[in-house]
Amino acid sequence: MPTPRYLALAAGLLFAGSATAQDWSTIRIATEGAYAPWNFTTAAGELAGFELDLAADLCARMEAECEIVSQAWDGIIPALQAGRYDAIMAGMSITDARREVIDFSRSYATTPAIFVAPKDSALAAAELPEIRIDMSDVTDEQQAVIEQLRDLTAGMIVGVQTATIHENFLREYMTDIDIRTYDTQENLDLDLQAGRIDIALADQSGWQPLLEGATGDDFMRVGPGFSGGIFGEGVGVGIRQEDTALVEKFDAAIQAALEDGTVSALAIEWFGFDSAAIP
Amino acid sequence: MDFAALVRYGPELASGLPQTLLLVGQSLALGFVLALVIALMRLSANPLVSGFAYGFVYVFRSTPLLVQIFLIYYGSGQFRPFLQDIGLWVFFRDAWFCAVLALTLNTGAYTSEIIRGGIQSVPFGQLEAGRAVGMSPLQLFRRITFPIAIRQALPAYGNEIILMVKASSLASTITILEITGIAKKIIAATFQPVEVFIIAGAFYLLMNFVVTQAIRYAEYRLSPKSPAARARAEERRQKAILAR
Numbered sequence: 001m002p003t004p005r006y007l008a009l010a011a012g013l014l015f016a017g018s019a020t021a022q023d024w025s026t027i028r029i030a031t032e033g034a035y036a037p038w039n040f041t042t043a044a045g046e047l048a049g050f051e052l053d054l055a056a057d058l059c060a061r062m063e064a065e066c067e068i069v070s071q072a073w074d075g076i077i078p079a080l081q082a083g084r085y086d087a088i089m090a091g092m093s094i095t096d097a098r099r100e101v102i103d104f105s106r107s108y109a110t111t112p113a114i115f116v117a118p119k120d121s122a123l124a125a126a127e128l129p130e131i132r133i134d135m136s137d138v139t140d141e142q143q144a145v146i147e148q149l150r151d152l153t154a155g156m157i158v159g160v161q162t163a164t165i166h167e168n169f170l171r172e173y174m175t176d177i178d179i180r181t182y183d184t185q186e187n188l189d190l191d192l193q194a195g196r197i198d199i200a201l202a203d204q205s206g207w208q209p210l211l212e213g214a215t216g217d218d219f220m221r222v223g224p225g226f227s228g229g230i231f232g233e234g235v236g237v238g239i240r241q242e243d244t245a246l247v248e249k250f251d252a253a254i255q256a257a258l259e260d261g262t263v264s265a266l267a268i269e270w271f272g273f274d275s276a277a278i279p
Numbered sequence: 280m281d282f283a284a285l286v287r288y289g290p291e292l293a294s295g296l297p298q299t300l301l302l303v304g305q306s307l308a309l310g311f312v313l314a315l316v317i318a319l320m321r322l323s324a325n326p327l328v329s330g331f332a333y334g335f336v337y338v339f340r341s342t343p344l345l346v347q348i349f350l351i352y353y354g355s356g357q358f359r360p361f362l363q364d365i366g367l368w369v370f371f372r373d374a375w376f377c378a379v380l381a382l383t384l385n386t387g388a389y390t391s392e393i394i395r396g397g398i399q400s401v402p403f404g405q406l407e408a409g410r411a412v413g414m415s416p417l418q419l420f421r422r423i424t425f426p427i428a429i430r431q432a433l434p435a436y437g438n439e440i441i442l443m444v445k446a447s448s449l450a451s452t453i454t455i456l457e458i459t460g461i462a463k464k465i466i467a468a469t470f471q472p473v474e475v476f477i478i479a480g481a482f483y484l485l486m487n488f489v490v491t492q493a494i495r496y497a498e499y500r501l502s503p504k505s506p507a508a509r510a511r512a513e514e515r516r517q518k519a520i521l522a523r
Contacts, residue, residue: 074463074466074467075466075472077470078466078470078472078473081470097468098470101470162463162464162467163466163467163468167467180374180454181454181464181467182454183452187353190353190356191353191356191454193356194353194355194356194357194359194372195356195359195372196356196372196374
């Protein structure tokens with residue numbers, strides 16, 4: 001039976017813990033560890049990738065001690081809300097739906113979403129233009145391409161990672177397709193290679209391991225690269241809504257890293273192209 | 280806690296109920312047949328036959344079901360050219376087939392041990408009595424060994440059915456939208472894991488409540504000491520007397 005004195009002590013320890021967390025000298029950051037080259041787990045079991053290097057740089061700028069933890073994608077927002085960590089850096093796009101439950105820093109990267117299919121797909125003959133479409137401002141010409149894509153994919157099995165902007169796009173803009181959802185991009189790649197799905201939608205950078213892998217020559221990009229609108233405003237750090245001070249810290253650090261070219265350098269190192277957000 | 284969510288997501292989650300029931304039903308039916316074969320093989324005097332059965336049970340009981348599902352689904356994808364050559368890819372391409380296969384092999388392994396225990400618990404005297412009245416080995420199995428073994432094994436098998444209802448949730452990891460799969464989909468869109476999992480959990484509770492009651496009823500019906508069984512035995516005795 002704990003006496004009131006012990007209770008007071010326990011309460012004191014609890015509040016002491018949260019008080020030290022509030023000045024953000026230590027920050028716990030979650031990543032997925034299965035979304036190369038953004039973040040992935042090496043054969044040795046260590047986390048690596050663009051976001052791991054970027055997190056190290058940002059933490060140095062914020063003069064904070066950072067601990068990186070891995071968390072499965074489908075629970076990554078609920079666990080943030082539950083206080084298991086303070087920030088998410090996991091290739092997460094800033095969208096209105098997510099803004100309703102968490103807050104975001106400014107974006108640090110932006111890459112388009114593209115469809116990928118096997119080269120022997122019926123879509124190969126269509127030769128859709130590889131244009132860039134901003135979903136917040138679609139021209140008539142671009143709308144025609146989207147409609148052409150919708151007609152061509154009718155009746156197909158389409159793969160996508162669950163709980164992503166890409167899944168939202170499929171559900172909203174495509175009709176007559178059978179959507180298969182995957183927990184990770186890696187498993188999506190496996191099923192595309194196995195031929196269980198006809199085509200899949202994901203971030204251009206997320207496709208890199210497949211397209212540059214051993215069987216990469218069997219696959220091709222199909223049609224336009226999508227961004228904006230339903231695809232959000234780029235990738236940012238997810239933070240609890242009440243932690244406004246932490247958002248400001250990340251904003252300042254990201255802004256500085258974008259301006260001095262650190263983000264671009266890391267992007268070129270990991271993606272092979274500059275996917276840094278516009279400062 | 281958002282109580283309105285409980286009502287809001289109930290119907291969508293309920294739409295996964297038939298999928299879960301079908302998955303469990305198919306796997307249990309196929310798994311029971313498999314288990315019977317494996318149990319009889321395990322009791323065979325031939326060391327090769329019983330050794331194979333032992334190996335099968337050992338492998339499938341000692342590895343996690345999640346690993347088995349992943350290996351059967353994603354593993355088979357790696358051997359696609361070979362499976363296409365032998366004409367089996369049409370089955371392995373289908374996530375449902377892979378899920379039923381994994382669940383069937385798993386429950387087959389567990390249930391075979393349950394049945395083996397039941398068969399070995401049949402009192403020798405009963406078998407001797409059967410032989411004494413001239414029953415063939417098949418008649419002996421059908422009329423004496425199997426009914427007694429099933430009665431003995433029923434409580435353990437009831438447990439296995441409950442485990443299977445819960446294990447079917449792992450099929451959600453290979454794109455199947457049963458209750459857990461739909462729950463994950465809703466959570467992905469709403470970020471309300473607590474509310475959604477509470478309803479999903481309630482559906483599993485409900486299913487297993489029905490299973491528990493059904494098993495209790497079956498146990499009661501099959502028990503030689505139950506009033507119903509006594510009445511049936513009495514009825515048979517009366518008929519036998521009248522027929523004489």
